[in-house]
Amino acid sequence: MVADESRKRLVQLSYERIDIPAAYRFLQTPRAGGVAVFIGTARQWTGERETLSLTYESYKPMALKEMHRLIDAAEHKWPIQRVCLLHKLGEVRLTEASVLVGVATAHRAEAFAACRFLIDQLKVQVPIWKQERLTDGQKVWVEGNHPPR
Amino acid sequence: MLSFKVQLFSVLKSKLQTDSVDLETPEGISVGEFLDLACAQYPVMEPYRRVMRLAVNQTYSEDAHILQDGDEVAIITPVSGG
Numbered sequence: 001m002v003a004d005e006s007r008k009r010l011v012q013l014s015y016e017r018i019d020i021p022a023a024y025r026f027l028q029t030p031r032a033g034g035v036a037v038f039i040g041t042a043r044q045w046t047g048e049r050e051t052l053s054l055t056y057e058s059y060k061p062m063a064l065k066e067m068h069r070l071i072d073a074a075e076h077k078w079p080i081q082r083v084c085l086l087h088k089l090g091e092v093r094l095t096e097a098s099v100l101v102g103v104a105t106a107h108r109a110e111a112f113a114a115c116r117f118l119i120d121q122l123k124v125q126v127p128i129w130k131q132e133r134l135t136d137g138q139k140v141w142v143e144g145n146h147p148p149r
Numbered sequence: 150m151l152s153f154k155v156q157l158f159s160v161l162k163s164k165l166q167t168d169s170v171d172l173e174t175p176e177g178i179s180v181g182e183f184l185d186l187a188c189a190q191y192p193v194m195e196p197y198r199r200v201m202r203l204a205v206n207q208t209y210s211e212d213a214h215i216l217q218d219g220d221e222v223a224i225i226t227p228v229s230g231g
Binding site: 040056057058059061062063065087098099119122123124125126127128129130131141142143144145146147148149 | 202207
């Protein structure tokens with residue numbers, strides 16, 4: 001993984017598997033006293049509906065811009081030392097990571113808050129969509145209820 | 150007249166079976182009018198009109214924004230990443 005010029009943030013949309021140890025290595029800095037990491041994974045059951053796998057697509061250039069914009073907003077609110085926002089595209093198998101949000105800050109409260117903000121905002125703002133492959137062979141786009149702001 | 154290639158994703162791409170459609174519009178058209186016109190021309194989009202946004206040059210744009218010749222446009226239905 002290659003960090004951008006500022007070396008404070010790592011933003012990636014890739015068909016490759018998310019490299020969790022590499023993301024954690026990136027987040028390590030002596031300036032941080034806490035690292036919060038959220039990993040979103042492919043879930044088998046949604047109520048009675050069984051999912052075999054997920055497939056993600058994106059409007060990639062805009063998605064990357066939005067991911068950077070969300071980090072800009074988070075950096076404005078909290079004193080972030082390191083941050084990474086990684087999303088996998090293409091097929092994601094059950095239990096595999098589809099998204100990783102990591103934040104390193106001096107104290108834990110800011111790390112938790114910024115991490116929560118980034119995943120919540122990513123899920124409504126960033127142009128990425130998931131399709132579920134179900135046990136009956138159907139492929140269904142997951143449609144959110146609210147338009148991005 | 151202006152001519153736009155409208156990028157489609159996710160459910161609209163599946164329903165229209167293409168990743169882009171062409172749309173001709175009068176000059177000075179706003180984002181809101183553009184989305185209304187797209188739904189009129191491609192009625193399968195109509196159920197999503199209430200929740201769709203138009204990205205202009207890779208940025209979400211307000212309904213009153215006026216489109217310019219050469220703008221990159223994409224229709225964004227509610228996202229479901231994560």
